[in-house]
Amino acid sequence: MGAELLAVQGRAVSSGQSYRGPGAFRRLMLSGVARLRYPGSDAEQLLLAPQELRTADPSFSTEIFNGHFGLAGTHAVIGSHSPFEIMAPSEAWTRELHGFGWLRNLRAAGNALAHEQAQGLFADWVKQQKTVPALAWRPDVVGRRVISWLANCMVVLDTENVDAYHSFMHELTAQLRYLSAMHREAPDGAPRLVSVMALVYGGLCIADQQPVVKRYTRPLAKELERQILPDGSHISRNPIVLVELLLDLLPLRQCFVARDLTPPPELTSAIDRAMTALRFFRFRDGDLARFNGTGATPSDALATLLAYDESQSHPPRAATVGKYGRLERGTSVLLADIGAAPPLTLSRHAAAGCLSFELVVDGTPVIVNSGAPGPEHGEFAAISRATAAHSTLTVEEESSGLFERMGQAAPVRPDATLIGPPEVTGEVIDEGEALELKGRHEGYKKTFGLAHSRQIVLAPTGALISGRDVLTPVGPRAKGVPVGALAYTVRFHLHPEVRAAVTPGGRSIELTLRNGEIWHLSSNAREIGLESSLYFGDERGPRDSLQVVLSGFVGDEEARTSWSIERVSASPKKAEATAARKPEMV
Numbered sequence: 001m002g003a004e005l006l007a008v009q010g011r012a013v014s015s016g017q018s019y020r021g022p023g024a025f026r027r028l029m030l031s032g033v034a035r036l037r038y039p040g041s042d043a044e045q046l047l048l049a050p051q052e053l054r055t056a057d058p059s060f061s062t063e064i065f066n067g068h069f070g071l072a073g074t075h076a077v078i079g080s081h082s083p084f085e086i087m088a089p090s091e092a093w094t095r096e097l098h099g100f101g102w103l104r105n106l107r108a109a110g111n112a113l114a115h116e117q118a119q120g121l122f123a124d125w126v127k128q129q130k131t132v133p134a135l136a137w138r139p140d141v142v143g144r145r146v147i148s149w150l151a152n153c154m155v156v157l158d159t160e161n162v163d164a165y166h167s168f169m170h171e172l173t174a175q176l177r178y179l180s181a182m183h184r185e186a187p188d189g190a191p192r193l194v195s196v197m198a199l200v201y202g203g204l205c206i207a208d209q210q211p212v213v214k215r216y217t218r219p220l221a222k223e224l225e226r227q228i229l230p231d232g233s234h235i236s237r238n239p240i241v242l243v244e245l246l247l248d249l250l251p252l253r254q255c256f257v258a259r260d261l262t263p264p265p266e267l268t269s270a271i272d273r274a275m276t277a278l279r280f281f282r283f284r285d286g287d288l289a290r291f292n293g294t295g296a297t298p299s300d301a302l303a304t305l306l307a308y309d310e311s312q313s314h315p316p317r318a319a320t321v322g323k324y325g326r327l328e329r330g331t332s333v334l335l336a337d338i339g340a341a342p343p344l345t346l347s348r349h350a351a352a353g354c355l356s357f358e359l360v361v362d363g364t365p366v367i368v369n370s371g372a373p374g375p376e377h378g379e380f381a382a383i384s385r386a387t388a389a390h391s392t393l394t395v396e397e398e399s400s401g402l403f404e405r406m407g408q409a410a411p412v413r414p415d416a417t418l419i420g421p422p423e424v425t426g427e428v429i430d431e432g433e434a435l436e437l438k439g440r441h442e443g444y445k446k447t448f449g450l451a452h453s454r455q456i457v458l459a460p461t462g463a464l465i466s467g468r469d470v471l472t473p474v475g476p477r478a479k480g481v482p483v484g485a486l487a488y489t490v491r492f493h494l495h496p497e498v499r500a501a502v503t504p505g506g507r508s509i510e511l512t513l514r515n516g517e518i519w520h521l522s523s524n525a526r527e528i529g530l531e532s533s534l535y536f537g538d539e540r541g542p543r544d545s546l547q548v549v550l551s552g553f554v555g556d557e558e559a560r561t562s563w564s565i566e567r568v569s570a571s572p573k574k575a576e577a578t579a580a581r582k583p584e585m586v
Contacts, residue, residue: 038180039211040203043169048205048258050251052104052151055300060105061114071096073376082124084132091135092375098125098136099144103152118155119164126171139182140191143198146175147248150205169206176202176212183219188345189236190245193227196220197248204255213261221266228270232277233322236346237339238293239281242274246305249274278305280315280326281335283360287537289335290358290371291324292342293349295384296539317435318428325428327435330462331362337390338426338439341401347418349385352401354421355439355454356390359465359565364513365495367391367565371537381414384536393452393469393490393561395554400443400452423451433460442474448486449477450554463567471559483556490550490561492521496535496543502528509548511565518569524562525550 063069069076069083072092076083088094096102106114125132135141149156149172158164176199183195196219203212227235234241249271256263281288287297318325323339336357341347349372359367370389373380383389387399394400404417421443429436440453451474457466469490477483494500499512508522509530533547550561 038177039215040173040176040206040209043173043176043202043206043209045207046150046153046157046169046205047207048150048255049153050147050151050201050205050255052107053247053251053301053304054101054104055298055304056104056108058105058109058114060102061109061111061117064117065113069097071102073374082121082128084121084124084128088133090375090378092378094133094135095141098132098141100125100148100152101144103148103155107152107155115155115158118152119158122156122168126167137178138191139179139186139195142175142179143183143186143191143195146172146179146198147194147201149175150201151251172202172206188343189227190234190241193220193223193245194248196223197252201252201255204252204259204261217264221264224266224270228273229319229321230273231316231319231321232273232275232280233319233324234274234277235342236292237322237342237350239277239288239291240294240297242278242281243288243298243301243305246271246274246278246308247301250305250308272311275305275309275311276313276316277319277322278302279309279311279313280319280324282315283333283335283358283365284331284363285360285365287360287365289324290369290537291335291337291353291356292351293372295372295374295536297537298539317430323424323426325426325437325439327428327437327456327458328462329433329435329458329460332359332458332462332465333361334359334437334456334458334465336426336437336439336456338424338437340421340424340441341418344417344419348415350418351385351390352387352399352403352418352421352443353390353392354387354400354424354441354443355426355452356387356392357437357456358391361462361513361517361519361567362515364497364515364517366498366511366513366519367492368495368535368537370493370533370535373536373542374539377536377542378414380534380536380542382412382416385412385414385416385418388489388491389493391492392454393471393488395444395448395450395452395471395488396486397489398444398447400441431457434458444471445474449473449475449483450486465565467563467565469561469563471554473556473558477556485553485555488552488554488559488561490523490525490563492548492550492565493533493535494546494548496538496545498546500530500546500548502530517567519565519567521548521565522563523550525552527551 067077067079069078074089074093076089078086083097103118106118157168179195179199186192186195196216199216200220203209253263253267286299288294325336325338327334334357337353341350353369356369358369369391370384372384387394401418401420403412421441423442426439435458437456442451444450451472453470455468497514501510503510508520511519529549531547531549533545535543535545
């Protein structure tokens with residue numbers, strides 16, 4: 001599926017719902033009340049421009065010249081209009097537009113046209129800011145705007161035009177004042193962290209703003225301590241959030257050093273912990289594990305961040321606070337989710353993938369979760385969060401966690417709050433040579449009177465993964481109250497580049513990897529089959545794939561499904577290399 005193309009012909013139209021009602025409050029914040037709360041003075045001089053670590057696309061300038069404005073996977077045709085005048089194609093597009101991150105593309109172009117475009121678009125925003133959508137004034141969007149303006153100020157500023165320079169500094173001050181009053185209102189998680197980060201950035205990059213740095217360094221430190229868990233995972237349990245945060249935290253640390261200030265220890269520690277977690281969640285193929293909102297891995301951004309990783313230590317076996325497990329032997333790496341949903345304020349993008357796992361062999365992905373679609377494919381967001389979109393077990397096709405609904409028969413919203421599953425336990429056990437992962441949850445206790453437990457053992461060579469899924473009666477079922485048979489399914493979603501076929505006899509599935517290796521997935525399940533699936537872990541968009549499906553029924557007694565994934569043939573290149581190393585027989 002390609003990017004959506006929206007044409008605006010003939011005239012300019014409204015860019016969405018204007019900020020009415022609370023707009024009066026916003027204007028008040030921007031004036032008197034915000035002025036009293038903000039500890040800094042009017043910005044007069046910029047001292048620093050933070051390093052921009054995000055990848056830039058110099059061709060963006062040419063696209064604007066040709067009347068296109070592509071953001072968040074969607075291209076809008078603006079013609080001769082300002083992007084702030086047109087009907088926004090999506091909420092994600094609006095958020096990126098008013099976050100001004102696209103300025104880095106114009107800065108990268110580095111020509112007179114790009115400078116003219118940046119200055120003109122900034123002036124357009126200033127003129128129309130009173131009628132921009134409400135989303136543009138969400139604190140995290142304002143925070144992103146401030147950071148983008150600071151990092152790319154040289155493409156916006158006209159140093160020979162004193163009035164234009166003062167206008168830029170005036171607007172920058174207004175944004176910071178607004179944030180000083182509203183940063184606590186930002187959505188929990190990364191948005192709140194970005195909001196307070198922007199204030200500290202402003203204090204460091206603008207001259208004579210020491211009180212700002214002093215006021216907001218402590219709130220920043222507290223948020224970092226709360227959000228970056230002791231094992232380095234993010235409180236949202238979404239691995240991709242670490243990438244976005246580190247792209248801002250690393251330049252922020254550099255700004256402290258540039259101002260001859262010692263970075264707060266909480267900042268340095270958070271960066272170190274997050275880097276460790278990135279190594280934990282990263283497979284040998286370069287992708288991050290697709291859990292709880294992670295879809296396609298931004299390979300360029302991840303490569304940039306890993307260049308700053310001074311530690312060469314091996315990834316830990318478990319994220320004990322974030323509740324993930326990592327098994328690694330030979331060329332096989334397996335990552336599993338052994339935790340419940342994050343706090344309610346952070347669960348709107350989390351997935352019901354408890355006890356799901358992903359497997360990568362010799363840098364080749366084999367078993368995956370479906371992953372999260374990009375903003376341009378939001379129609380798949382709800383289904384991608386369901387348990388059935390993960391490589392784990394479902395009962396009666398229900399999710400193991402509870403998604404908030406407007407009514408019992410209402411569909412699940414893409415951003416619905418996720419609760420549970422309850423009573424989740426999990427651990428990684430080092431048995432010397434083999435590694436074992438155990439997990440259990442009671443997500444099906446209330447609806448079906450069942451608990452799900454999973455055991456996975458990775459052999460010392462990495463060539464065999466043995467697993468067992470068990471459904472155990474709990475609650476009324478455990479007391480002998482008959483409930484009746486229920487259908488359950490154990491799914492193994494395959495990466496799109498894995499070819500699969502049912503073997504003769506129908507008791508296993510032959511998997512052919514892109515490197516030529518052949519593996520067999522076998523099971524004692526009542527039925528073994530292949531079904532279609534969708535994969536959202538590709539930057540190009542959703543891809544058709546397959547899933548191995550093990551089906552059965554659970555009654556009033558425990559049901560056990562054993563399975564194994566075993567390599568039966570090495571890749572041709574490996575086989576040739578092994579043969580070449582064998583001594584000749586004499």
